[in-house]
Amino acid sequence: MLTRIDHIGIACFDLDRTVEFYRATYGFEVHHTEVNEEQGVREAMLRINGTSDGGASYLQLLEPTREDSAVGKWLAKNGEGVHHIAFGTADVDQDASDIRGKGVRVLYDEPRTGSMGSRITFLHPKDCHGVLTELVTARDEH
Numbered sequence: 001m002l003t004r005i006d007h008i009g010i011a012c013f014d015l016d017r018t019v020e021f022y023r024a025t026y027g028f029e030v031h032h033t034e035v036n037e038e039q040g041v042r043e044a045m046l047r048i049n050g051t052s053d054g055g056a057s058y059l060q061l062l063e064p065t066r067e068d069s070a071v072g073k074w075l076a077k078n079g080e081g082v083h084h085i086a087f088g089t090a091d092v093d094q095d096a097s098d099i100r101g102k103g104v105r106v107l108y109d110e111p112r113t114g115s116m117g118s119r120i121t122f123l124h125p126k127d128c129h130g131v132l133t134e135l136v137t138a139r140d141e142h
C-alpha cells in the first residue's frame with residue numbers, strides 16, 4: 001500500500017548551487033548526500049517533515065554524473081525541473097507486482113538500491129500520464 005509522498009526528484013545542472021537556493025530561499029537543510037553510480041546521479045536529500053508513522057518527505061536534488069544517464073538525458077532535453085515523484089510503501093515488491101498486474105510497465109524486475117539504503121523501482125512515464133513514478137521502501141521499513 002502506498003502511504004505517502006516520499007520525495008519529489010528535481011533535476012539540476014549544479015547540485016551545490018541548487019542546494020544553496022533551497023537553503024537560502026526556504027531554509028531547507030541537507031539531510032543526506034550520496035553518489036549512486038548505478039543511477040548516474042549525485043544527489044542531496046532535503047528533509048521537509050517527519051510524520052507520525054515514521055515516514056518523511058524529501059526533496060531529492062539530482063545532478064547527473066554522466067550525460068547518458070536518465071537524468072543527464074532528461075536535462076539535455078528539458079532543462080532543469082521536476083523529474084519524478086516517489087510514493088512510499090512498506091513493501092515495494094508487493095506494490096510493484098500489483099501495479100505490473102494492472103498493465104503498467106515496471107522498469108526493473110527486482111527493486112534496486114536507492115537513496116539512504118532504500119529499495120526502489122520505477123514505473124514508465126508513458127504508462128502514468130507523463131509522470132515518471134518511483135516506488136520506494138525506506139531502509140528501516142523492510
Ligand code: V0V
Binds near residue numbers: 060071
Ligand atoms: C523520459 N520521459 C519522461 C521522463 N523521462 N517523461 C516524464 N518524466 C521523465 N522523467 C519521456 C520522454 O520525454 C520520451 O517521451 C519517453 O519518455 C522516452 O524517453 P527517452 O528520452 O527516450 O529516454 P529513455 O526511454 O531512454 O528513458 C526514460 C526512462 C529512464 C523513464 C526509461 O529515464 C529511466 O529508466 N528512469 C528510471 C531511472 C531514473 O530516472 N533514475 C534517476 C533518478 P517522447 O519524447 O517519446 O514523447 S535516481 C533516484 O530517484 C534515486 C537513486 C532515489 O530516489 O533513491
Ligand code: CO
Binds near residue numbers: 007084
Ligand atoms: Co528518486
